[in-house]
Amino acid sequence: MTVRPAPARPVAPAPRPPATPDVAAVLGPFVAWLASREPYEGLRRRQVRVVERFLRWAAADRGDPRTRRERFESEIGVGGTAEAQAVGSALDRLAEHRRILAIAPFLDD
Secondary structure: OOOOOOOOOOOOOOOOOOOOOOOHHHHHHHHHHHHHHHHOHHHHHHHHHHHHHHHHHHHHHOHHHHHHHHHHHHOOOOOOHHHHHHHHHHHHHHHHHHHHHHHHHHHHO
């Protein structure tokens, strides 16, 4: 009796996380909102660059969404620097914008 190896079963691809919103669809409203909140153009530009970088990184990230910000800040490797404070400030602004959008439907009632 000849023993043959079992045929290899195709490996199913890992499930993809839920689709992340298009970067432009998130960034556009954020930029408009930020313009009404931050009077200094240089600071606005820096915050927009950081947020855009974060959104692009997040679109490719496959990790736990609850720890996404912490992993991003760790991965860019600016901990303990002035740039880390700028990144944190920009991501705080994005979080503030998202909180406002989350409650906006209730404001119309």
